[in-house]
Amino acid sequence: MTKLPSRELLDGTKVPETTTGEFRLAMGNLRQYLAELLGDEGTDRETARQTLGIDLDKIRSDIASKADGETVMAELAKKADSADLSLVALSGDFNHLVNKPARSDTLEGYGIVADTVPTAGSTRPVTSGGIKTYVDGKVMSIRHGMALFSQSGTFVVPEGVSQLFVMCIGGGGGGGWYHGTGGTGGVTSFGTYATAPGGGGGYDNEVAGAAGGAGSATGTCVMASPGNAGKAAGGGSVPARTFASGMWVDTYSYGAGCGGTGSDASSVGGSGGSVAAYVTVTPGETVQVTVGAGGGGTVAGLSGACFVKW
Numbered sequence: 086m087t088k089l090p091s092r093e094l095l096d097g098t099k100v101p102e103t104t105t106g107e108f109r110l111a112m113g114n115l116r117q118y119l120a121e122l123l124g125d126e127g128t129d130r131e132t133a134r135q136t137l138g139i140d141l142d143k144i145r146s147d148i149a150s151k152a153d154g155e156t157v158m159a160e161l162a163k164k165a166d167s168a169d170l171s172l173v174a175l176s177g178d179f180n181h182l183v184n185k186p187a188r189s190d191t192l193e194g195y196g197i198v199a200d201t202v203p204t205a206g207s208t209r210p211v212t213s214g215g216i217k218t219y220v221d222g223k224v225m226s227i228r229h230g231m232a233l234f235s236q237s238g239t240f241v242v243p244e245g246v247s248q249l250f251v252m253c254i255g256g257g258g259g260g261g262w263y264h265g266t267g268g269t270g271g272v273t274s275f276g277t278y279a280t281a282p283g284g285g286g287g288y289d290n291e292v293a294g295a296a297g298g299a300g301s302a303t304g305t306c307v308m309a310s311p312g313n314a315g316k317a318a319g320g321g322s323v324p325a326r327t328f329a330s331g332m333w334v335d336t337y338s339y340g341a342g343c344g345g346t347g348s349d350a351s352s353v354g355g356s357g358g359s360v361a362a363y364v365t366v367t368p369g370e371t372v373q374v375t376v377g378a379g380g381g382g383t384v385a386g387l388s389g390a391c392f393v394k395w
Contacts, residue, residue: 087117234374234391242370243395249364250394253281255357258294259382261287267294267354271377273389278303278364284355286380300360308361354386
């Protein structure tokens, strides 16, 4: 083939400077080089491939070893006259060029590796399913529950729990009669954390029983109420309260602590006092729960109760 002119002759760095005659000769040689490579019209690409040593049969064979032949031939037919055919397929798996969609709806479609769960130290994204599983697991690992004591017993603080909501209601006083006084309701307590006194018994001289005093507790007290003194309605009972625990709700209508009815309307026992508080405890700790009994009398007062939630 015709020899190409030197770079210095064309870019102005030749010393001495390129003359007009030298430049014209160089341009003529350059045109002759291109004509020999691509033909006089500059469109003979097959000759150019042969001259440059590009073996299409070998290219097809190399590509076919990395993709199915039918797909390869179809793509080669599209790209045979394109400038980008040459060496792209030889640099990797041709299937990536043929099958890769223009847009993907998954991270994997873009070659991005994602974690299925959050991982310490990882910089990879986390799948939505992995995030949901992780959050659900954390929520379920939080200890929650409740316990209602209508009689004395023990409570073991669950592992991982350091604070409890506790409500204590003292026992109701018994009803009095003409020749006797009703018994005082018992004290309800949750260890040393919360205490609620019982109500007083009704008297034999038609005097109502005294209300149980307001309870007391350590920690953050949210309620400390005295009971009601005995009255014709039969002593004041603690109102119905709704307690929520975890994923469910239950309702307990307490008659606990209601004073017993006396032989005379004025001899009714008083209801027990109550207290509710958030108390700090130790995981695994065993707490003695005492539920105050109702005082005896013409009609005994109702027992107290202790409610625990965590």
